[in-house]
Amino acid sequence: MVGLIGYPFSRAIWLSFTDKLVGYPERFVGLRNYVYLAEEDTFRTVVRNSLVFTVASVALKVLTGLAMALVLHATWRWRNFFRGLLLLPWITSTVIIALTWRWMFDAFPGRGFFNSVLLDAGLLTRPIAFMATPEGAMAAVVVANWWRGFPFFGVSYLAGMQSIPGELYEAAAVDGAGAWRRFWHITLPGLQHVMVVTILLTFIFTLNDFNIIYVMTRGGPGTATQVFATYSYEVAFNQLRWGRGVTISIYVVPLLIALIPLVSRHLLRERAA
Amino acid sequence: MRDPRLTRRHFLAGAAGASAAALAAPLRLDAAPAVKKGASLRLWILKTYVEPTNKAIEASAQRWAEKHGAGVTVEYFTFEDVQTKYVAAIENRNTPDVGQLETGAPARFAGMGQLLDLTSFARQIEGEVGKPPANVAPVTVIGGKTYGLPWYIMPAFWYVWRDVFDKNKVKLPSTFEEAKAAAAALNRPKDNFYGLGQSWNRTADGYGVMQSLMYSNGVGWATKDGKYQSIKTARMQTVMKWATDIYKEGLQPADTLTWTGSGNNENFIAKNIAQTSNGPSITFAMENAVAKATDAKERKAREEALANHLALPHPGGAEARRMWAIAMSFGIFKNSKDPEAAMSLVAHLLSPEETLRVMKDSYGQFTPVLDKARAASREYFNKNENYRNFGRAAEWFVATGWPGPVTAAAAEVQASNVLTDAPAKVIVDKWSVDQAIDWADKKIKEIYDTIQG
Numbered sequence: 001m002v003g004l005i006g007y008p009f010s011r012a013i014w015l016s017f018t019d020k021l022v023g024y025p026e027r028f029v030g031l032r033n034y035v036y037l038a039e040e041d042t043f044r045t046v047v048r049n050s051l052v053f054t055v056a057s058v059a060l061k062v063l064t065g066l067a068m069a070l071v072l073h074a075t076w077r078w079r080n081f082f083r084g085l086l087l088l089p090w091i092t093s094t095v096i097i098a099l100t101w102r103w104m105f106d107a108f109p110g111r112g113f114f115n116s117v118l119l120d121a122g123l124l125t126r127p128i129a130f131m132a133t134p135e136g137a138m139a140a141v142v143v144a145n146w147w148r149g150f151p152f153f154g155v156s157y158l159a160g161m162q163s164i165p166g167e168l169y170e171a172a173a174v175d176g177a178g179a180w181r182r183f184w185h186i187t188l189p190g191l192q193h194v195m196v197v198t199i200l201l202t203f204i205f206t207l208n209d210f211n212i213i214y215v216m217t218r219g220g221p222g223t224a225t226q227v228f229a230t231y232s233y234e235v236a237f238n239q240l241r242w243g244r245g246v247t248i249s250i251y252v253v254p255l256l257i258a259l260i261p262l263v264s265r266h267l268l269r270e271r272a273a
Numbered sequence: 274m275r276d277p278r279l280t281r282r283h284f285l286a287g288a289a290g291a292s293a294a295a296l297a298a299p300l301r302l303d304a305a306p307a308v309k310k311g312a313s314l315r316l317w318i319l320k321t322y323v324e325p326t327n328k329a330i331e332a333s334a335q336r337w338a339e340k341h342g343a344g345v346t347v348e349y350f351t352f353e354d355v356q357t358k359y360v361a362a363i364e365n366r367n368t369p370d371v372g373q374l375e376t377g378a379p380a381r382f383a384g385m386g387q388l389l390d391l392t393s394f395a396r397q398i399e400g401e402v403g404k405p406p407a408n409v410a411p412v413t414v415i416g417g418k419t420y421g422l423p424w425y426i427m428p429a430f431w432y433v434w435r436d437v438f439d440k441n442k443v444k445l446p447s448t449f450e451e452a453k454a455a456a457a458a459l460n461r462p463k464d465n466f467y468g469l470g471q472s473w474n475r476t477a478d479g480y481g482v483m484q485s486l487m488y489s490n491g492v493g494w495a496t497k498d499g500k501y502q503s504i505k506t507a508r509m510q511t512v513m514k515w516a517t518d519i520y521k522e523g524l525q526p527a528d529t530l531t532w533t534g535s536g537n538n539e540n541f542i543a544k545n546i547a548q549t550s551n552g553p554s555i556t557f558a559m560e561n562a563v564a565k566a567t568d569a570k571e572r573k574a575r576e577e578a579l580a581n582h583l584a585l586p587h588p589g590g591a592e593a594r595r596m597w598a599i600a601m602s603f604g605i606f607k608n609s610k611d612p613e614a615a616m617s618l619v620a621h622l623l624s625p626e627e628t629l630r631v632m633k634d635s636y637g638q639f640t641p642v643l644d645k646a647r648a649a650s651r652e653y654f655n656k657n658e659n660y661r662n663f664g665r666a667a668e669w670f671v672a673t674g675w676p677g678p679v680t681a682a683a684a685e686v687q688a689s690n691v692l693t694d695a696p697a698k699v700i701v702d703k704w705s706v707d708q709a710i711d712w713a714d715k716k717i718k719e720i721y722d723t724i725q726g
Contacts, residue, residue: 023385129527221530222697
């Protein structure tokens with residue numbers, strides 16, 4: 001515990017209170033890094049980008065995961081095959097996923113998948129630079145993040161659905177409840193704890209995401225997709241300002257610390273149930 | 274507030290102690306330092322886009338190892354991860370014996386006390402390898418002492434399609450303003466062809482060109498003494514206007530700002546753009562393409578493309594032609610267990626014979642800077658018009674922080690991406706030019722207030 005968690009965590013906290021530069025010993029400066037970042041316009045952009053990226057990605061994953069679980073929960077031929085196939089995004093390397101989506105959104109004529117298809121189909125006369133605008137670039141990284149992560153939600157919700165007693169659905173059907181009412185009044189309440197745990201865990205992971213954004217956009221165009229992890233990396237490794245770079249990551253910690261007891265509480269409640 | 278740890282006196286004192294210990298034994302003037310049999314060194318070198326160069330440097334190092342019965346382990350860093358690797362090595366006290374250093378690295382690492390003072394060593398091998406020109410020397414001479422030995426520069430040139438210019442009767446540009454005018458004349462967005470491809474991305478293709486643009490227009494963020502000076506000037510307005518107008522006027526593909534380091538190469542070779550700034554790796558790619566042609570028709574098309582592409586001298590500005598470039602030098606880290614062997618290896622790599630062998634495998638991207646190698650390479654660079662320009666690159670070179678010396682603060686200005694983020698804020702975030710210049714100036718001042726020397 002001390003070696004794996006205690007020491008690295010406390011060292012990071014300490015560094016955030018110093019003006020550590022690479023190659024030099026650190027000096028205690030109190031809250032100077034925190035104050036500096038709070039007043040820096042780039043950091044405010046980073047906070048906004050991180051929240052947009054995280055909330056949008058998680059929302060898409062929840063919806064798609066639910067849909068995936070509902071489809072795979074039903075009985076139909078080839079169900080088992082598709083259960084395996086839909087796990088592919090989750091087991092593929094994140095870097096491969098990011099490079100693939102970057103290629104797909106590429107505006108380079110004849111190379112980007114979407115542009116090639118649309119140009120060849122005659123639906124476009126000029127390629128679309130999907131990632132050239134802040135909104136387009138953010139949408140692109142959200143899509144890549146969503147695609148990578150929705151199977152986790154699907155598998156979790158599927159497991160949750162399979163633990164809901166079938167008698168409840170039978171009784172509801174006998175009472176005349178249609179599919180939507182059965183979903184709203186039985187399935188969703190039955191998945192409540194699973195949903196809270198998956199949403200909170202993915203929120204934490206996505207808020208700290210680095211690979212997808214670094215590979216796809218490097219935080220650009222400009223700082224349009226710069227998030228905590230990529231900005232922290234840039235400040236620490238390019239600008240050699242380790243104290244400030246660590247502080248960027250530490251800023252998120254109070255929020256994450258607040259979320260962790262929620263996760264634990266729901267996990268324990270789930271176990272007790 | 275200035276950081277007292279980061280004054281020149283601090284690092285000079287540290288470096289002097291380390292170098293005195295390393296050079297305690299006098300060196301023979303007519304030979305590199307002696308090498309103990311069984312010496313083992315780690316050498317870090319840059320992995321460029323031109324694979325034969327990388328292999329040639331590795332082969333040169335192995336020739337040294339065989340000659341001296343020593344061992345060399347060659348490890349690579351790339352343009353993308355150079356900072357990450359060196360930072361990790363410094364903090365973990367796991368630096369190589371010899372490392373290739375990019376333009377700002379000698380100033381940064383010397384300031385940290387990481388590099389040996391090579392002043393005496395440089396003087397002693399000068400007779401064998403020569404000296405760099407006066408405009409290149411500041412890269413490795415910090416506070417009057419030599420912390421690295423420059424080997425070559427990877428210059429930037431203004432690539433154009435000659436046939437496109439000829440067909441449209443547009444003059445080949447020699448200044449940034451002419452390049453912009455040419456871009457406007459050649460721009461055909463309806464045909465997916467654009468007049469220019471200049472990305473303000475966080476690579477040398479971005480911050481390097483921005484520096485060339487600034488310095489050529491007489492704009493520098495430092496004085497001749499290396500102190501901060503404001504960039505809130507009319508000339509910087511001109512610079513920023515050029516940097517942003519090329520986007521606002523639709524002279525470039527819409528996704529230019531999102532290109533990676535090879536985005537402009539690909540777009541130029543695919544003939545989507547008429548002009549771009551790049552190192553000779555474009556020429557390498559095109560020469561390589563001819564060599565790999567699979568049939569006569571393909572070969573003919575690729576030969577035509579090769580003949581039609583021109584690498585012009587980098588544009589000048591209102592004041593002069595000043596070209597920022599990647600200047601690679603060798604430094605010896607103070608943690609080296611065998612500094613004498615390290616010096617012997619460096620002397621071997623820098624020798625004119627070895628330099629020429631590596632250079633000939635570099636397809637022009639490697640322009641030697643030490644005068645003996647420069648003299649020996651004149652015939653090689655006389656191959657054609659493009660290569661003659663490659664060979665002249667050292668004439669136009671200016672280093673980071675012009676007109677001042679390369680300092681740790683100047684290197685950080687480049688590394689902080691403020692030079693590319695400033696135009697991006699106008700293009701993407703719709704700031705005004707004044708706002709962007711104010712923001713950049715504030716960032717630069719803050720860096721100079723924190724880091725000195």
